[in-house]
Amino acid sequence: xxxxxxxxxxxxxxxxxxxxxxxxxxxxxxxxxxxxxxxxxxxxxxxxxxxxxxxxxxxxxxxxxxxxxxxxxxxxxxxxxxxxxx
Numbered sequence: 001x002x003x004x005x006x007x008x009x010x011x012x013x014x015x016x017x018x019x020x021x022x023x024x025x026x027x028x029x030x031x032x033x034x035x036x037x038x039x040x041x042x043x044x045x046x047x048x049x050x051x052x053x054x055x056x057x058x059x060x061x062x063x064x065x066x067x068x069x070x071x072x073x074x075x076x077x078x079x080x081x082x083x084x085x086x
Contacts, residue, residue, distance in 0.1 A: 055073075
């Protein structure tokens with residue numbers, strides 16, 4: 001689905017302000033989390049989990065076919081499915 005690009009700030013100022021307030025609240029929470037301030041230790045641990053893309057994780061196997069048609073994944077997943085089905 002393609003979402004229309006609309007500026008609702010002048011059309012619906014009340015909704016715009018509500019969305020803006022929710023976004024700012026979310027963004028502040030994200031910033032606190034990045035800084036580690038919402039963890040009991042008040043810091044982010046130095047140990048990071050091993051990085052991998054979701055297509056390499058067996059727990060997401062059932063989603064690969066479904067998401068293969070999404071534009072942001074289609075080329076990557078199709079190539080990935082071909083290489084794993086050899």
